[in-house]
Amino acid sequence: MSPRHVLLQQIGTDIVRFQDASADFDAAVGEVLALGRAELVCLAQLHFGGPAPMSAVARGTDVERLELAGYVRREAARGGRRLVLTEHAREWIETLWGPLSVDGMRLMEPLSDADLKVVAGFLTAARAVQERHASRLSKLLDTPGGSPAARRRGGLSAAALSRVQLFVEAHLARRIRVGELAKRSGLSVFYFTRAFRQSTGMTPHAFVQQRRVERARELLSHPAHSLGDIGLAVGFSSQSHFTTVFRRVTGLTPAVIRRSVAPR
Template identity: 35%
Template sequence: MAQRVLEPRSQGWRSFGWGQGSFDTAHRPPTPLVEGTIHTPDHLVLVTLRGGARRIEVSAAGGHRYAGPDRPGAVSFVPADCERRLVLRDVATEWASIALVPDAIPDLLDGDGRMLDLPAFSNGEDPFVAGMVGEMARLHAADGNLQPLYCETMSRALACYLVRRYGTPRPAAATVAWHLPAWRLRRIEDYVEANLAADIRVADLARLVGLSAGHLHRAFRATTGTTPLEFINRRRIHRASAILATEGPTVAEVALRVGFLSPSHFTRTFRRVTGRGPSARRPGP
């Protein structure tokens, strides 16, 4: 369960969410003491935009500890489901964060076997991350909103960067292909077909067949040549194509019927999978 309980609470909290993540920003006026816990189901990247704290004391699951000043541009990372306990002294700050949904991260494994499997770190120097998060805060303040496509692009770029910058190569033994037996693959296929209109998460599929999300991703790719998320999208587009060929609903209606909340996302995915737009599948007059 998502939990960000720091007292006294930040002020002027502003948020924006999209399919693979969310953005939050707020500020704290001069405060002598702030303490509490951060614990979310998502990977969390935190940046101090302005101000800071005379001293911040951090302890996190896995043995991570930090004690020192908090300063503008400081970057921290909290892995999914990692509890981070904080004490901040003499605080006056503006901060922002980007949360990354773990189910989307396996798609970002790169060719040399790196993956986003990082321990928590606090108050590091990373101008790229600080600049990216700061720019999202600037745009949100200027427009009062953010564009979902922009956020999707930036969050994937951030995840790719974290993989490349901080990911560690997996041992050779971990890269050995592990294939799914037929019964597991059939159970996943049946579940996806029965739930195309719903929110299907890789974690749900993993629990269905008794595997971790990371293990399922690697085994599914080794077995089918594609990722679970790509398989889900292809089945959704296959169903949408059949609907468009025989019925007359709008593109927005079809998108919802096959599990896409955004018609533009549906159209982009349809074109990527089939090579043409969804309107080309409509029955003739």
């Protein structure tokens, strides 16, 4: 494993831990304020963006609950009503989020303007990547493989198939056992394998390999990633294994695909 690959793995691990820590912090704030995630998002939007039309309030937000708690109020505005943050809410925000903001600013003090531009650019690009993949995963929920007709023929339900597909997407970088997939469907390995093939037209193993190849094709457009690193990133044990499976699925080698998508 190259030093770069080790570093990228460490960054990936740290990002996941950062997300977990952020979720823990938000959960603690929610406990203190007796609010759910949607309500916390609404408070943050009002704090940073100012008063907002009722139509712009985050979906799932219990506005009445926020009003009863004294965190927001409705007021007349051009074109309808808008939601405004109360001073009571601002005091709580300063108490709960203020120290975190101060520590965050202290962390960034040693960074130059050029460094900050790199960080800002990375975060913008990373958010776009997350949004794109969130959209990709949401489309799996509309897959036709789990239709009632498929279930009558012995296939998986739409919900079970989606759970399996989402699990595969989230774990392509490591070995995926059929038993893990069967567990997501609530079936034994034997019945799951048969039902999965009925729903998708392929075995679980073939599906995982296909998804690895499709993910690899996306990564091949980034010249900074070597073929070996891409193979490891999508779960192949070696570059030769990656090349063999890729050629079997697409009819071409990864190197040929890379040359075809390389900037000219």
